[in-house]
Amino acid sequence: MIKNFAVFLLLLFVAAIFSALLVSYEPDTWLNLTALYYAERTAVDLGSANIVTAIVVTYRGLDTLGEVTVLFLSASIVGLVLARGKKQEHQQRNLAPAGELLVTGSRLLTPLIMLLGVYVFVNGHLTPGGGFQGGAIIASGVLLLLLTDPLKHFSHRLISALESIAGIFYVAIGVAGLVFAGGFLDNRILPIGELGALFSAGAIPLIYSLIGLKVGAEFSSILADLSATEEL
């Protein structure tokens, strides 16, 4: 009872702070200095139609490298924590077979979902979307496969090889930017091209595709680890 009262008091306090923030909030009518710079210079300097992509991949590219590293860390910790719970190879769980609707549906949908994922990250510099979104879509295709057949074995070697190669090339492109262009992860090592074309914006589509593969592999390995753990 006392504990619930303390929780209630704490929530009331937080709610008071939030309502004060909400009341005092005034929407901007003009872009602030940082946003103004990005809005003015992105199309001219980097040739990327999607300004959010330009910020994520180039202006704040180092942060994105860190973010991908954090994701990699969390995927490997999930693998490490769950490693002892893995079921044995020969041990068979008796599962009810997946319904025909799910099996046929996943056969039809999985290639299309993968294709959509690739489309989303290849077009990350033109349309809403990008490597993280595309990678998540690819992992959702893997999730559909796992729902159809929970005993399906994914090659961890393949997933981790894909992930490491994407990571190495990502860093290599960053270093190439340091050598051939303005700085680490500068996208102007390749020609900028025409605004709005598929092959434009320098190295941005390349970097975002690598991020897409890496994120897709990381999410898939998390899903495979979670699915491969023994039922208690």
Place this chain on the structure above:
Amino acid sequence: MAYLVMATGFILILIGFYGALTNRNLLRMIVAFTIANTGVHLVIVAIGYMHGRTAPIIDSAVAASDAVLRIIDPVPQALVLTAIVIGVGVTALMLAYAYKLYESKRTLDIGKFTELKW
């Protein structure tokens, strides 16, 4: 519009806090944290919203020359993109730890884990 989304975000954060503080079940706490996480995303996106402007993508509708006058702030969107991805990683970690805790005590009740209690 921005106020509506921001208020929804704050309410979601409060719901998440309430759920995390009152529920005894680990899985319910994880769900509550995810709800609070979503609320934070909504608040950050709402801060970047500006009335009468459009998405920060330059195409036939928004020319590069008048982008400054037509687009909303792209920085919060880039931040939320990062936050969503990290949120997924954190949720996966919480689920893995919940599995481990269940394995050790065969229960998901947080009240049964008294090793660190004082």
